[in-house]
Amino acid sequence: MPVLNRHIIYVQGYDPRGLAQYYRMFRTELRKFGRLYELVANIGRPQVAADGEIASWTIETTAPDWQTRTRYDFLRFEDFIQHDLAAPIWHTVFHAVWIYWRLVFSGTIARFWKANWRFATFITYPHLMLLGEALCAAGFAFIFEKGLAAIGVPDLFSILAATALFVALLGTALKYTENQTYLLYLLCDTIWTWEFSHRQRPEWDERIDRFAQYLVDVARKSDAEEIVVVGHSSGSFLGTEILARALKLDPSLGQHGPRIVLLTLGGNYPIVGFHKVSQDFRDHLRQLAVEPSIDWIECQARKDVMNFFQFDPVAGHGIDVGAARRNPTILAVRFREIIKPEHYNLFRWKFFRVHFQFVMANELPHAYDFFMIVCGPIPLRERMTRPEAALTVVTGDATAREWAWKQLEAPPADRTDAVDLGAMEPSARRRG
Template sequence: MVEAGAATAREGAAVRRRHIVYVQGYDPRGLAQYYRMFRTELRKYAALNGVAASAGRPVVDDAKAMASWTIETAGDGWQTTTRYDFLRWEELIKRDLERPMARTVAVATTCFLRLVFNGVIARFARAHWRFAIFASYPYIMLTLEAALALLAGWLGFAGLAHVGAPRPLAVLGAAALFVAVLALLLERLEKTTYVLYLMADWIFTFEFARGRRPDWDARIDQFARAIVDAVAASDADEFVVVGHSSGSFLGLEVLARAFEIDPALGRRGPRLAFLTLGGNLPIVGFHRQAKPFRARLARLATEPSLTWIDFQSRKDVMNFYPFDPVAGHGLSLDAPRCNPKIVGVRFRDVIAPEHYAAFRRDFFRVHFQFVMANERKAAYDYFDMMCGPGPIAAAASAQPAQLVRWI
């Protein structure tokens, strides 16, 4: 963690008021579970660093599809008040997850095959081979479960044939058994494998990249307008948009559309920053049809009033590491590049040594460490960036020199 005095000395006056806009990824858990996690992790942050910290109850605004709470933190010689806005997508995600199982499997498999034949999966592999494996994981699991179901179907066919059933009846019985066993495996193993959830996620990104999600576009436009209004009315020292996981490309869309509404957004009022944590911009940007997204990425890359820091970790198979969002997308910029600053995160420095072996084997746990409290003081500390007195820009300069780079 960056000590308060050091961060202040590097970047100027301590932050007394901060406004955070948190953009979650494609996660149906939503507000209730995120708030509980935030409050639990805030207590861990306070205990580790010997500071006082408290979070107020969330205030829900259904009309704006967001909830907000206030965090008060104080240490030796400093006090910071943070407003934390949580943008809500969960009802859109739950609607996707309510699709019939057969439709999810059929549509997701079609999407994956198109990504293979269009060369997108190959581009994933060139950018980060471990992400390509992760992208293929639900289909590998589906193949294994289908193989078990096929074995059950074959045994059923053999059993029916053995008792003298007509061949057409045996074939129909085997097919019915195959479908039933596959559905049972998918349903019963979902809490362990997450196959159906990940397939729904891939359907969403496939459709979003091609501009086929008007419901999400409408929500993004609504949030963009809310950010413009909030920045104009803010008395904060800095205004920070945070995108975790697929919230990285959703946050980019929200912020870039806010700049389309108000091109001078970051040139008055609070300092404006954008953090992408464990991001996966290529899952949208690598689609040929995602030209509007790439144009917005280029817009933020050349915006001098914005501080964009992209945090990546080699241990996280769900983000791209090492990856330069500008060069990696082959963007040609029409102005000098300002963003993003790419920062590597060593989770070995964050997690206690006795917990690290188990930690690194839990891929979802690793992915969410970006937005959880540290077990050890380290250069990367999410809650210090959200609630501490140091300006966000200090987060990049605080990292070990060998991990801060333009790639």
């Protein structure tokens, strides 16, 4: 106490935008963070490793009575994702539809519905949208065929012409409405998670293994007080895989050097873990559930349809480790309390924007603040287990801050399995 040096290892989810756009977003949100808390946060330029797989930058954060230095690593997968999105449209459509109906007949979609109906609806959405666009194209093709028949065109030629029109109309609609519907992107995501779960993407596994070795090397050499492995969205199960594989490389990983914390945000573990073939992944969840040297914090939000809210990543996969369990600590995040009221009603219907709020700046001071996790002076475990004191450290007056530090330095309270970061009354958040 306090943290002077922190190392963040951010695991990219299935997002094709990659380093350039992520860094611009991060820099913009960092400026908002500085204005909100009236502090100075200076960011360096990204430095890309020789193999291009990791980019890193530094953040120097200065407040009146504390300062931190953060090294931020961005683990990259966008080359794989962009390759997926470059596949022919019809290959993507037929492959994704085939996988979806396999999920239906295997009962996996039903398990999604039972675990979280909102996510199940979301994963079904692109197929409903595809059906709607196909019906519209078929309607135009049907009218066209009847028109050709009416002027005496033979049935064989009119049907072939109508079929060609249907294919052209549907392909054009899919291509030129993508920026509004995200349909092809979501279909590619479905294909990828299926193939990743079934170990049909060896290039992903090979890179994950390299990232696991990188984590081991960082833990051995870093002078940071804590290393936080952050996984957002699909990065949640990728980050879980990286940490579990790192522990196999070095079973004493969390017992020497910096404290290591896994922070998963907006996670969607069942899209991998609910497949029967994913036993290795479930074994990794079991391993992390009982690992005493690692803290795992899982943040979920009801408003985010792209995460499994109120889903236990361990018990939800049928894993029972009894009294040996110590991970994860599951936290409920209320976006209503970190977005200004005048913006919230518009914000709540932008589903991708909501999903990314986990890694964007707050509009209001709150115990959950991604950039305070990255740049603030309080270790992540203490921040999440004593949220009121953590917020007071950066928003209270001198007397309140002194009280807050004493609270944070006191022996830890009994561990809880779930914490609601929105449970505090607003008046309590600045109390000294």
